[in-house]
Amino acid sequence: MTSILTNGNAMAALSTLRSISSNMEDTQNRISSGLRVGSASDNAAYWSIATTMRSDNMALSAVQDALGLGAAKVDTAYAGMESAIEVVKEIKAKLVAATEDGVDKGKIQEEINQLKDQLTSIASAASFSGENWLQANANGSVTKSVVASFVRDDKGNVSVKKVDYALNGGNVLFDTSGGNLGILDKTYNVSQKSVTVSVNTDGVASEHTVAAYSVDDLIAQNATFTTNTVAGKTTQLADVGGTFYVKIDENNWVEAMDVTGTGQEAVHDEGGVYYGVDTGAGPATAVAAPSSIANINIVGMSSTALDALISGVDAALTDMTSAAADLGSIGMRIDMQEEFVKKLSESIDKGIGRLVDADMNEESTRLKALQTQQQLAIQALSIANSDSQNVLSLFR
Structure with missing residues (x-):
């Protein structure tokens, strides 16, 4: 049926044109913003x-x-x-x-x-x-x-x-x-100088680490020094207020004790009193x-x-x-x-881009297609609108 009041073809062509125009608007927005998801309405989860x-x-x-x-x-x-x-x-x-x-x-x-x-x-x-x-x-x-x-x-x-x-x-x-x-x-607290000596007791040698002193240390404490030579061997003894020290090498003195009758080999003979290393005189752990x-x-x-x-x-x-x-x-x-x-x-930037960035190659291709579709839709709408004018020829 042909009607001058209702043009179905024109209405269909117009609907198609509106859809194409809407799609073109979306595509142009993606191209201009560079975003495929620019708002929550585009994709709520990705946005x-x-x-x-x-x-x-x-x-x-x-x-x-x-x-x-x-x-x-x-x-x-x-x-x-x-x-x-x-x-x-x-x-x-x-x-x-x-x-x-x-x-x-x-x-x-x-x-x-x-x-x-x-x-x-x-x-x-x-x-x-x-x-x-x-x-x-x-x-x-x-x-x-x-x-x-x-x-x-x-x-x-x-x-x-x-x-x-x-x-x-x-x-x-x-x-x-x-x-x-x-x-x-x-x-700082520092360790006292020490020396390890070998002590012979009843023929058995054992090593002991004891506190070591220099001659300057003993002089500073007002020590009294004595020297004794027995069988060509010269030894030295220092007395600091009743505490005795024997010289064991060129640089070190160690605390001494009376070893008469103890079995320990004597280091110094002081008139029949024999002095050896006091093995219990270990170095102090902390000297300021x-x-x-x-x-x-x-x-x-x-x-x-x-x-x-x-x-x-x-x-x-x-x-x-x-x-x-x-x-x-x-x-x-x-x-x-x-x-x-x-x-x-x-x-993170790359990850966001994968979710929301527009593929410009794809959008460009889509825009070209939509432009072609739009032109065809306009042409179809023009043809549909001309159908009503053709009715006039029936009344001539």
Whole structure:
């Protein structure tokens, strides 16, 4: 049936044209935005995932900035510690030089004073962004943290991971709390000098490690020395307030006891009283150094005290080396984490792209096809509309 009121062909052609125009609008939006999923209405699941991951990527960008800041702090502390180690090495060398007979300790002390000032300068200057890890509270209650990563677990919970570095007496040069707990302002306990000797008792030899003393040690304690020669063998005995010491080699004296009738081979014969090694006189486990590095003053210091001070400085060097190694390992970890965060961020970008980015080759092809379809639909609508005009010819 032909009707001038209802044109079914035109209505069908118009519906097709509207559908094509809608598809063209979607395709043009994808081409202009570059997104296949630009809003929740396009694909709610993909849009939700992409939005969450974009948020996480922004957090990772902040983590990268924090890692850069943390790396700068660690590098500054490491540079300061490395420089301080070189200065303390110089101080140790000066102290060893001071052990030589006839050396002017006053002149050496002047050099040491300059080195101590340099240590103070290094510790004060090793600051970045207001933080100084070498000159801080060393009571163990302060922990410095560097943001390392932003993590979302499989349950959707988020957390920020950090690299912690606890400041304590083993890695802080100067203690700002006033407790003198820093490496350079604390007094170290050092092991007493010892020597291992072979003691013959009733024909059976056994080794014993005992405390060792130099002649300067004994002189400093106002010792009284006696010498005895028996059968061409000369031995020496020192008396320090009733405690006796025998000389066992060129450099060492050990505590002695009366071994008359004990079966132990005598080292010294003092008028019929025989003295041997006191095997129970083991070295002390902890002898305090005369001062901290920050307060070194060797003028008038005895050789015994100087030896203990050198041991204390060596112990401080061990702590400083360990602290520098810790800082170096943290710096390496931060560098590795920076690289990982960068790669992780790139991976997330790629993942988001796979979900929501438009394939421009595909969209371009689709647009060309839709443009052709649109032209055909317009032509079809034009033909359908002309059907009503053909009715006029029936009434002529």
